[in-house]
Amino acid sequence: MGYYVLKRLLAMIPTLLGVAVLIFLLLRVVPGDVVEARFLAQGSQFVSQDLMNAERQKLGLDQPLWKQFTTWMWGLARFDFGVSMWTGGSIAEEIKLRFALSLQLAIMASTVATLLAIPLGILAAMKQDTWVDYTVRVFSIAGLAMPSFWLGILLILVMLTAFKWIPPMVFTPIWVDPWQNLAQLVWPALAIGYRYSAVGTRMMRSAMLEVLREDYIRTARAKGLWTKLILSRHALKNAILPVLTVISLEFAFLLGGLVVTEQVFNLNGLGMLFVEAIARRDYTLTQALVMLIATFFLFVNFFVDIAYAWIDPRIRYS
Amino acid sequence: MRQIRSFVAIAAVTALAAPFQVPAQQPRSGGELVFPVPSEPPSYDGHREETFGLIHPFAPFYNTLLRVDPFDKSGTKPAPSLAESWTVSPDGRIYAFKLRKGVKFHDGSELISEDVKATYDKIIFPPPGVGSTRKGQYAVVDTIRAPDKYEVQFRLKEASGSFISSLLSPYNFVYKAEIIAKDPHWYEKNVMGTGPFKFIEHVKGSHVVGRRNADYWDKGKPYLDSFRAIFMRDSAAQVAAVRGERAHIQFRGFSPAERDSIVSTLGNKVVVQESPWDCILLVSINHEKKPFDDKRVRRALTLALDRHQASTSLSKIAIVKAVAGVQVPGTPFATPPEELNKLAGYWPDIKKSRAEARRLLKEAGVPEGFSFTFTNRGIPMPYEPLGVWLIDQWRQVGLNVKQEVIEAAAYYTPLRKGDFQVAMDFQCGYIVDPDLDMYKFLSFDRNPANYGRYKDPVLDELYDKQSRAKSAEERKKLIRAFEKRLLDEEAHYLMTLQWHRIIPHSAKVKGWTVTPSHYLNNTLDTVWLTQ
Numbered sequence: 001m002g003y004y005v006l007k008r009l010l011a012m013i014p015t016l017l018g019v020a021v022l023i024f025l026l027l028r029v030v031p032g033d034v035v036e037a038r039f040l041a042q043g044s045q046f047v048s049q050d051l052m053n054a055e056r057q058k059l060g061l062d063q064p065l066w067k068q069f070t071t072w073m074w075g076l077a078r079f080d081f082g083v084s085m086w087t088g089g090s091i092a093e094e095i096k097l098r099f100a101l102s103l104q105l106a107i108m109a110s111t112v113a114t115l116l117a118i119p120l121g122i123l124a125a126m127k128q129d130t131w132v133d134y135t136v137r138v139f140s141i142a143g144l145a146m147p148s149f150w151l152g153i154l155l156i157l158v159m160l161t162a163f164k165w166i167p168p169m170v171f172t173p174i175w176v177d178p179w180q181n182l183a184q185l186v187w188p189a190l191a192i193g194y195r196y197s198a199v200g201t202r203m204m205r206s207a208m209l210e211v212l213r214e215d216y217i218r219t220a221r222a223k224g225l226w227t228k229l230i231l232s233r234h235a236l237k238n239a240i241l242p243v244l245t246v247i248s249l250e251f252a253f254l255l256g257g258l259v260v261t262e263q264v265f266n267l268n269g270l271g272m273l274f275v276e277a278i279a280r281r282d283y284t285l286t287q288a289l290v291m292l293i294a295t296f297f298l299f300v301n302f303f304v305d306i307a308y309a310w311i312d313p314r315i316r317y318s
Numbered sequence: 319m320r321q322i323r324s325f326v327a328i329a330a331v332t333a334l335a336a337p338f339q340v341p342a343q344q345p346r347s348g349g350e351l352v353f354p355v356p357s358e359p360p361s362y363d364g365h366r367e368e369t370f371g372l373i374h375p376f377a378p379f380y381n382t383l384l385r386v387d388p389f390d391k392s393g394t395k396p397a398p399s400l401a402e403s404w405t406v407s408p409d410g411r412i413y414a415f416k417l418r419k420g421v422k423f424h425d426g427s428e429l430i431s432e433d434v435k436a437t438y439d440k441i442i443f444p445p446p447g448v449g450s451t452r453k454g455q456y457a458v459v460d461t462i463r464a465p466d467k468y469e470v471q472f473r474l475k476e477a478s479g480s481f482i483s484s485l486l487s488p489y490n491f492v493y494k495a496e497i498i499a500k501d502p503h504w505y506e507k508n509v510m511g512t513g514p515f516k517f518i519e520h521v522k523g524s525h526v527v528g529r530r531n532a533d534y535w536d537k538g539k540p541y542l543d544s545f546r547a548i549f550m551r552d553s554a555a556q557v558a559a560v561r562g563e564r565a566h567i568q569f570r571g572f573s574p575a576e577r578d579s580i581v582s583t584l585g586n587k588v589v590v591q592e593s594p595w596d597c598i599l600l601v602s603i604n605h606e607k608k609p610f611d612d613k614r615v616r617r618a619l620t621l622a623l624d625r626h627q628a629s630t631s632l633s634k635i636a637i638v639k640a641v642a643g644v645q646v647p648g649t650p651f652a653t654p655p656e657e658l659n660k661l662a663g664y665w666p667d668i669k670k671s672r673a674e675a676r677r678l679l680k681e682a683g684v685p686e687g688f689s690f691t692f693t694n695r696g697i698p699m700p701y702e703p704l705g706v707w708l709i710d711q712w713r714q715v716g717l718n719v720k721q722e723v724i725e726a727a728a729y730y731t732p733l734r735k736g737d738f739q740v741a742m743d744f745q746c747g748y749i750v751d752p753d754l755d756m757y758k759f760l761s762f763d764r765n766p767a768n769y770g771r772y773k774d775p776v777l778d779e780l781y782d783k784q785s786r787a788k789s790a791e792e793r794k795k796l797i798r799a800f801e802k803r804l805l806d807e808e809a810h811y812l813m814t815l816q817w818h819r820i821i822p823h824s825a826k827v828k829g830w831t832v833t834p835s836h837y838l839n840n841t842l843d844t845v846w847l848t849q
Contacts, residue, residue: 032725032728032730036727036731037727041368041369041729042369044451045758045767046452046453046454049766051450051451054447055449058447086360087360088361089522093522097521097522097523156558159562160583164563166558166561169354169548169559170524171524263554263555264554265555266548266555266559268521268524268549272523279725279727280727281727
């Protein structure tokens with residue numbers, strides 16, 4: 001097991017290096033830069049070329065690409081993300097500000113998804129081809145068909161029309177005011193969680209159906225074991241593996257991929273920061289966010305693999 | 319829908335008429351004003367930044383030397399601020415400003431003339447390594463002096479009709495000399511002014527909070543206890559915030575559909591103020607690309623446009639309305655409609671206009687179905703509807719136009735390089751002023767932001783003359799001549815329609831007047847809430 005863990009950890013290094021090279025080059029291929037975005041986007045006429053050149057020099061954009069890359073890599077090796085080209089503020093601070101909200105939302109949405117997907121998937125499999133199964137399938141297909149931001153807009157409109165109320169617009173950490181915090185985040189969590197539960201429900205249902213047809217389940221039933229015991233001890237443990245993968249990868253995605261939902265609910269999260277960084281050509285911040293999210297994905301994958309090995313001994317023995 | 323329109327019309331008329339008919343209500347103290355801001359500034363330094371995202375949340379922390387009268391709907395009338403009065407020498411070259419006594423910075427120190435001098439030195443003569451985006455605007459300033467503790471003098475190289483307007487810039491926050499001397503970059507990351515509100519916090523990406531400055535020099539003001547500016551990029555979220563009464567007002571502006579949606583929900587709890595907006599989308603024609611070097615082709619492009627019809631139809635769906643020349647309609651130097659209608663592209667008879675366009679194209683040897691690319695910016699409002707409209711209008715004179723949309727941040731790269739044929743361009747000012755509004759159209763060697771890339775010494779001379787004109791009447795005449803040459807005779811640039819600013823706000827908000835500029839009137843000292 002120790003060797004397995006070490007091997008997986010070491011495999012992350014070349015992956016991260018590849019991501020770093022790719023994002024660094026891709027950003028420089030895109031036309032425009034942070035200086036243009038900052039000084040020309042408002043249609044200003046008095047911005048001189050000298051000022052723009054001086055700004056580029058200050059930001060190191062006049063340096064050769066290899067030098068910019070090595071400077072960045074040297075910073076990364078020391079866990080120093082540097083400063084945002086847009087604000088001049090510390091990137092670590094910029095991310096820290098948004099991380100709590102994004103993480104909490106990802107946890108809440110994943111919890112909603114898990115709480116819906118696993119019981120509904122099991123129920124649909126157990127009651128295959130009955131009205132229960134059909135209802136669950138319609139519910140999950142509706143979830144797949146509706147983008148979470150659209151559901152978010154609907155939620156806001158319903159609250160506005162029916163209750164003349166919309167969620168708070170400023171994030172309050174849960175330890176400062178739990179009620180205010182939940183009043184803001186519970187709605188996007190429901191919108192996102194429902195969307196992702198749909199994928200999990202369908203996955204759970206089909207995995208469960210497959211497992212329930214296995215010989216060892218038939219044997220367990222023949223032995224006269226309780227249905228509850230068969231489900232929890234034998235069927236669920238085997239059927240949950242693909243669902244675990246889906247929900248975990250979605251969790252990683254939720255951290256930085258909720259741009260539109262964050263816009264709809266005006267959430268100051270990592271998704272919005274990411275899009276703004278790209279739109280402003282803030283190379284340093286975009287690079288840092290890509291590396292952060294790539295690392296997060298790799299670690300989530302890593303923990304899923306470890307969980308696989310823990311749940312299914314065949315994996316760790318092989 | 320008809321009801322909504324009637325309400326909006328009534329509300330707009332009421333807002334316009336209010337100062338003349340309704341007895342002034344007694345301002346009430348207290349409350350927190352909440353407003354969304356659609357953009358967030360990179361730094362806090364007004365001398366360096368270009369976005370209204372800085373002005374809306376940070377202007378309340380500062381004062382400027384002069385300000386625009388907060389109740390003047392034209393947004394052009396100078397009013398005292400830190401300077402309580404000023405004089406101009408007979409030759410128009412020396413401006414002397416008397417400062418108020420007893421004005422205090424938020425750290426308790428007194429504001430004196432050295433602070434104003436240091437501020438303007440930083441803007442006009444920035445030390446090496448310090449960026450000032452407005453330096454070019456003050457090229458006429460020779461020296462700045464502080465002859466005594468409460469007087470500042472600006473000596474100009476030559477008389478300028480727009481110098482006072484240039485001092486009305488809401489970006490020219492007055493800073494403390496001692497701080498600038500120690501670190502000219504200090505104000506990029508810190509806030510400390512003399513304004514009606516004191517800075518409390520800025521949570522990046524989220525909000526800015528300001529609290530009432532009890533030591534404010536204008537006794538009794540501000541009326542509000544505090545304000546909270548919430549950064550909100552998405553316009554649907556801004557509309558929801560106003561509709562849901564979580565926010566009182568958004569100072570930049572909403573589209574007609576957004577206004578209607580707010581009015582339909584809030585009814586008489588909302589007031590709508592509207593104004594022509596000192597922003598306009600222009601059509602930049604690259605004079606270095608054939609056949610656009612031929613003025614007959616450029617005149618045909620403007621003659622094809624039915625601006626009067628568009629003013630009616632586009633104003634229902636986009637933030638544009640008035641047919642305009644080089645000055646915002648309704649402002650002191652704007653050309654009256656009957657005179658404007660004599661320019662090519664402004665004729666009321668569109669059939670005649672398009673027939674002339676076809677004739678000119680034929681004369682210039684441009685074949686029927688001639689194809690060119692129109693470059694547009696990837697911003698939905700109002701670039702998209704205006705782009706579609708332009709293409710449709712040009713097709714009606716036999717031109718085949720392909721639209722190329724470029725992402726907003728990368729848009730100016732091809733424009734600066736001249737890598738386009740015809741492109742959408744943009745101009746937005748903090749105040750309606752001929753020098754500021756017409757600088758854009760000077761020859762390419764005088765202004766690299768003239769993306770038409772032409773040289774026109776006659777136009778340049780007219781600009782310089784109007785700037786130095788001794789009287790308003792003489793200046794008007796020169797501006798008309800400039801406008802005729804720019805838009806008609808040479809058709810260097812094309813005007814689309816003047817933007818239209820629509821501010822539906824909570825009826826609780828009082829003491830705020832819409833102006834043609836979304837950069838003005840954000841000090842919030844006169845604003846109060848009824849409850």
